[in-house]
Amino acid sequence: MRKLCLAMALAAPLGMMAQKIANPVPYANSISAEELKKHLYIVAGPEMEGRETATEGQRKAAAYIENYFKQLGLAPGYNGAWQQPYPVYQDSLVSASIEINGKKFQPFTDFYANLSSSNSSSFMTSEVVFVGYGISDSTRNDYKGIDARGKVVLVLAGTPPSTQAAGAPRRGFGMSPIMEAASKNGAIAVLQVQVGFPRRNASNRGSQYISGFRKTIYPNLYGISDQVAEAIMGADYATAKDAMKAGNPQAKTYAANIAVEFNKAVTKLESSNVIGFLEGSDKKDEYVFLTAHYDHIGKTAAGVINFGADDDGSGTVSILELAEAFVKAKAAGKGPRRSIVFMTVSGEEKGLWGSEYYSDHPVYPLDKTTVDLNIDMIGRIDPKRKIGDSTNYIFVVGDDKLSSDLRPISEAMNKKYTKMELDYKFNEPNDPERIYYRSDHFNFARKGVPIIFYFNGTHADYHRPTDTPDKINYDLMAKRAKLVFFTAWEMANRNDMLKRDIPLTMPGR
Numbered sequence: 001m002r003k004l005c006l007a008m009a010l011a012a013p014l015g016m017m018a019q020k021i022a023n024p025v026p027y028a029n030s031i032s033a034e035e036l037k038k039h040l041y042i043v044a045g046p047e048m049e050g051r052e053t054a055t056e057g058q059r060k061a062a063a064y065i066e067n068y069f070k071q072l073g074l075a076p077g078y079n080g081a082w083q084q085p086y087p088v089y090q091d092s093l094v095s096a097s098i099e100i101n102g103k104k105f106q107p108f109t110d111f112y113a114n115l116s117s118s119n120s121s122s123f124m125t126s127e128v129v130f131v132g133y134g135i136s137d138s139t140r141n142d143y144k145g146i147d148a149r150g151k152v153v154l155v156l157a158g159t160p161p162s163t164q165a166a167g168a169p170r171r172g173f174g175m176s177p178i179m180e181a182a183s184k185n186g187a188i189a190v191l192q193v194q195v196g197f198p199r200r201n202a203s204n205r206g207s208q209y210i211s212g213f214r215k216t217i218y219p220n221l222y223g224i225s226d227q228v229a230e231a232i233m234g235a236d237y238a239t240a241k242d243a244m245k246a247g248n249p250q251a252k253t254y255a256a257n258i259a260v261e262f263n264k265a266v267t268k269l270e271s272s273n274v275i276g277f278l279e280g281s282d283k284k285d286e287y288v289f290l291t292a293h294y295d296h297i298g299k300t301a302a303g304v305i306n307f308g309a310d311d312d313g314s315g316t317v318s319i320l321e322l323a324e325a326f327v328k329a330k331a332a333g334k335g336p337r338r339s340i341v342f343m344t345v346s347g348e349e350k351g352l353w354g355s356e357y358y359s360d361h362p363v364y365p366l367d368k369t370t371v372d373l374n375i376d377m378i379g380r381i382d383p384k385r386k387i388g389d390s391t392n393y394i395f396v397v398g399d400d401k402l403s404s405d406l407r408p409i410s411e412a413m414n415k416k417y418t419k420m421e422l423d424y425k426f427n428e429p430n431d432p433e434r435i436y437y438r439s440d441h442f443n444f445a446r447k448g449v450p451i452i453f454y455f456n457g458t459h460a461d462y463h464r465p466t467d468t469p470d471k472i473n474y475d476l477m478a479k480r481a482k483l484v485f486f487t488a489w490e491m492a493n494r495n496d497m498l499k500r501d502i503p504l505t506m507p508g509r
């Protein structure tokens with residue numbers, strides 16, 4: 001007793017400046033394994049159908065989160081609404097046909113159209129130009145002596161043998177150099193001979209994307225079978241294939257009456273981020289963000305649900321429990337000084353869409369957002385950790401970047417309260433898994449907001465239907481969520497925002 005009094009007396013002059021931060025433990029204790037489990041069996045349950053972005057399952061998960069935020073007494077965090085909507089586009093094939101000299105070829109049997117890069121169009125023409133590999137750059141020009149303007153070009157798949165030789169400079173041979181060359185030479189469409197026809201599991205549904213606006217419109221790309229190529233080139237086709245192997249296919253113009261029709265529908269869908277807001281006290285115009293993605297990858301092609309319990313049901317339900325803990329603190333008169341924004345985002349599995357959209361359309365100024373603590377997968381144990389390694393661990397990522405305040409606070413809170421091994425493996429600059437770039441905190445980091453990312457590593461059930469709630473270690477997950485809580489508590493209540501004293505470097509993203 002005496003000792004304590006003495007310590008307090010000595011600390012008093014400093015205490016005038018450094019505001020005493022209330023004890024967070026009673027509120028942290030409301031984060032329980034039982035409640036995390038209860039939420040997770042719903043969020044990662046069959047009714048949510050794998051929570052694929054812009055589907056019914058995702059909307060059900062959003063509604064569950066929204067209802068819980070409402071029930072807690074948070075305020076709606078998006079200009080008076082609970083959800084920040086953003087557009088998602090979805091292509092689907094309506095019809096496609098290719099007719100050559102009166103012979104009609106069928107989609108998926110003889111050809112397919114690249115849905116995402118092609119636009120609805122139809123035309124009839126009487127000439128097709130064959131241009132070998134279809135390359136036209138500083139290394140090679142397959143368009144030499146050919147006028148491809150307004151014409152259909154036919155190319156064969158493959159790379160010139162010279163580029164396969166040992167020691168040859170490495171270069172990419174994806175579609176983009178071929179499409180660029182076709183565009184530069186004025187072609188209206190590209191037919192590329194491909195293998196694998198007929199395509200049995202082909203779908204009329206294309207992938208989703210968020211930006212419907214393109215800088216460059218390329219000619220339409222059609223993958224075609226040998227039969228289609230033969231219908232155009234006749235006996236020359238076999239010769240051309242041999243010439244490809246030798247690296248010297250001869251460009252040539254063929255007469256062929258060809259009619260191409262392609263018609264796709266672009267459906268505008270919508271997805272959303274769910275945002276709950278807890279107003280701070282004397283620093284309410286500064287913000288602590290707590291984030292996790294509530295979307296997952298939906299069903300497999302065979303219709304089996306990917307439950308996404310760890311990825312990222314675990315983060316989602318942790319956000320729910322963190323919100324409850326802060327609400328209880330505020331009700332007890334210990335509310336945070338800074339406002340806290342609880343944001344569960346969607347579109348993560350498609351490419352960090354929800355957080356990208358938020359960070360490009362922020363509701364709270366990013367320069368007043370002191371930190372984003374992002375949780376993505378904290379309910380399991382990485383089997384790649386060595387035998388003898390503690391299971392009492394969490395990978396802490398990004399705490400060495402953007403702010404030199406992050407690590408001391410994170411380590412102090414862990415040392416005082418949760419006592420876990422903080423594993424910094426994924427902070428290695430050459431991390432082959434590039435974990436730092438792979439979840440939603442990255443969209444805050446790229447805008448300069450300091451972040452910490454909490455992650456348990458991957459496992460055999462990652463992105464599989466077997467990522468189910470029964471495999472979660474709820475006690476460990478509660479402990480990890482508490483570390484996030486204590487860290488957020490300190491960051492919300494300390495006098496200063498986190499300083500931004502380390503520039504973000506993005507090596508070859």
Ligand SMILES: [Zn+2]
Binds near residue numbers: 311312349463
């Ligand atoms: Zn994932």
